[in-house]
Amino acid sequence: MNAIIPIDVLIIGGGPAGLAAALAAKAAGADDILILERENELGGILRQCIHTGFGLHIFKEELTGPEYAARYISDVQAQNIPAQCDTMVIDITSDRLVTCVSAAHGLQQFQAGAIVLAMGCRERPRGALGIPGARCSGIYSAGTAQRFVNLEGYLPGRRVVILGSGDIGLIMARRLTFAGIKVEAVVELMPYSSGLKRNIVQCLDDFGIPLMLSHTVTAIHGKGRLTGVTISKVDADLKPIPGSELHLPCDTLLLSVGLIPENELSRNAGVDLDATTGGPVVDNRLQTSVPGIFACGNVLHVHDLVDHVSVEAAEAGRQAALAAASRHQDEPESAVTVRAGDGVRGIVPQRINSEALTTAPVKLMFRPSSVCRNAVLVVEADGVPVHRVKKRVLTPGEMVELSIKPDFFAAVKPVRELCISCENQ
Amino acid sequence: MMQRRAFGRHALGHLSHVQLFSDYPMITMKREITCISCPLGCSLEVSLADGQVVAVTGNECPRGVAYARQECVHPERMVTALIPIPGRTPPLSVRTERPIPKNRISDCLCAIAAARPTLPIRIGDVIIPDVVGVGVAVIATRDLL
Numbered sequence A: 001m002n003a004i005i006p007i008d009v010l011i012i013g014g015g016p017a018g019l020a021a022a023l024a025a026k027a028a029g030a031d032d033i034l035i036l037e038r039e040n041e042l043g044g045i046l047r048q049c050i051h052t053g054f055g056l057h058i059f060k061e062e063l064t065g066p067e068y069a070a071r072y073i074s075d076v077q078a079q080n081i082p083a084q085c086d087t088m089v090i091d092i093t094s095d096r097l098v099t100c101v102s103a104a105h106g107l108q109q110f111q112a113g114a115i116v117l118a119m120g121c122r123e124r125p126r127g128a129l130g131i132p133g134a135r136c137s138g139i140y141s142a143g144t145a146q147r148f149v150n151l152e153g154y155l156p157g158r159r160v161v162i163l164g165s166g167d168i169g170l171i172m173a174r175r176l177t178f179a180g181i182k183v184e185a186v187v188e189l190m191p192y193s194s195g196l197k198r199n200i201v202q203c204l205d206d207f208g209i210p211l212m213l214s215h216t217v218t219a220i221h222g223k224g225r226l227t228g229v230t231i232s233k234v235d236a237d238l239k240p241i242p243g244s245e246l247h248l249p250c251d252t253l254l255l256s257v258g259l260i261p262e263n264e265l266s267r268n269a270g271v272d273l274d275a276t277t278g279g280p281v282v283d284n285r286l287q288t289s290v291p292g293i294f295a296c297g298n299v300l301h302v303h304d305l306v307d308h309v310s311v312e313a314a315e316a317g318r319q320a321a322l323a324a325a326s327r328h329q330d331e332p333e334s335a336v337t338v339r340a341g342d343g344v345r346g347i348v349p350q351r352i353n354s355e356a357l358t359t360a361p362v363k364l365m366f367r368p369s370s371v372c373r374n375a376v377l378v379v380e381a382d383g384v385p386v387h388r389v390k391k392r393v394l395t396p397g398e399m400v401e402l403s404i405k406p407d408f409f410a411a412v413k414p415v416r417e418l419c420i421s422c423e424n425q
Numbered sequence B: 001m002m003q004r005r006a007f008g009r010h011a012l013g014h015l016s017h018v019q020l021f022s023d024y025p026m027i028t029m030k031r032e033i034t035c036i037s038c039p040l041g042c043s044l045e046v047s048l049a050d051g052q053v054v055a056v057t058g059n060e061c062p063r064g065v066a067y068a069r070q071e072c073v074h075p076e077r078m079v080t081a082l083i084p085i086p087g088r089t090p091p092l093s094v095r096t097e098r099p100i101p102k103n104r105i106s107d108c109l110c111a112i113a114a115a116r117p118t119l120p121i122r123i124g125d126v127i128i129p130d131v132v133g134v135g136v137a138v139i140a141t142r143d144l145l
Ligand SMILES: Cc1cc2nc3c(=O)[nH]c(=O)nc-3n(C[C@H](O)[C@H](O)[C@H](O)COP(=O)(O)OP(=O)(O)OC[C@H]3O[C@@H](n4cnc5c(N)ncnc54)[C@H](O)[C@@H]3O)c2cc1C
Pocket: A012, A013, A014, A015, A016, A017, A018, A036, A037, A038, A039, A043, A044, A045, A046, A049, A052, A053, A054, A055, A087, A088, A089, A090, A118, A119, A120, A121, A143, A146, A167, A168, A171, A262, A265, A296, A297, A298, A299, A303, A304, A305, A306, A307, A309
């Protein structure tokens, strides 16, 4: 076993979050930075997202995923920031000892001044759904199918049904149609789609692919290979309605039923996780409950837009560089807890330093619990409403950003809790 | 005819909010589309005459009208596709440099499928200079060296 290697800022994951964090750490003065990535190249999930729709905010251009990633990768290379690919991080401790394995270097250990968690997320597997029926082949998560087609050059089947109308499923419906595959239907349990309207129009409507809302797959048929699925209508409680069954022949079922932040490593390090976001609990500096460990991108909470990931990750990288430079153990500081009130879920950050709150704006990100038209977002400081802002429309498919400004607290300064809620008018 | 001139292509630029010309003499077609300009996703009912948009209802703001005009008169899409390179993975990913007319997507995909680019290819390299005569290039979106 090799000696423990000291490093100032260690970045785990070389997707858009890791890349932006590395660049910002460098800009903030960190010299000794390393990115660890388990795949054979940098870029993360963007490598397989060959459709356009990336970078509209940051570059004001409609780029594909690989093009967006390439811009950051060339900046990282120009800054001489080292990245070690084909390297899987297997453990992180609360005192920031990181263990990883690779064919090239075997087992390595790093003692980091600060760590940025940027491991992204993974898809919810079939097991998490509990669909009854045969255990045959031909069932994939939409992202796995995307990887097969876009990176490995295989087609998953000839006749496809997609369960769940998340964006990955919608994007795959179009990609498979382009490849000459028949997409029979996209089946969605909820009465609305979690995907972007743009994707519904341009990936389904353009090709006449039916979107069956309030339906689900209730049985899977086939021995060896999938031969078809049974679709049922669901009632208001999302329970299948007997007698509404419909048989759809197909050889492939894709699941596009949501993403979960990838936090096994964070758990090992003793980082507190938020039950709603699935990611670490962080403060306004994106520091987790473990001093010196920061989190950003999809490992923190699932983002819709990579541009937001890059902005968030840059802040995490900057803060990590500052923490590594000062090497101070964080003194317990007074923090205000941020709570999601009615109609709001998954607020990040979950804690704000009391002083930060009254000196500069702090950006909160969250999702509404359901589609709200003419909504009013209400900010309460220790139970006293201090700010209201109208929003024309909020949907769970698009993250909401709310800037908490010092002048909200001219009259009442929160000491314990800030609560954000959404009123439907 | 007077009316027709008044609401011709240029005059339509001033349309705002809900515009209904129910007495317009030449309505020949109605179409239902979803506005994708914002998350509200209004269902628009678009009335077309001579291939031009003459009325839009269901939009909650003026952007819906602009969208309807674009989408019903000159619908365009970006096209992204893959070109398998024998013996190499990943396949080469490509896109149109700009959106192309929607009714040419299928031809564009055929032209891309027929392309036989030679390596090395760098991101941004032109793979097809003017795909199916629409004046738009198909470019590589990754390096394949
Ligand atoms: C199908 C799909 C379509 C999308 N479409 C759009 C769109 O149109 N527009 C848009 O703006 N955004 C889109 N997004 C969202 C955007 O791609 C993501 O928000 C962004 O990629 C998240 O970046 P990340 O760096 O947090 O995670 P990732 O890109 O997932 O990167 C995480 C990296 O960490 C590595 N890693 C994980 N664990 C370890 C470990 N233990 N050791 C070492 N390395 C590890 C992984 O290999 C990976 O490379 C889409 C996402 C998907 C999946």
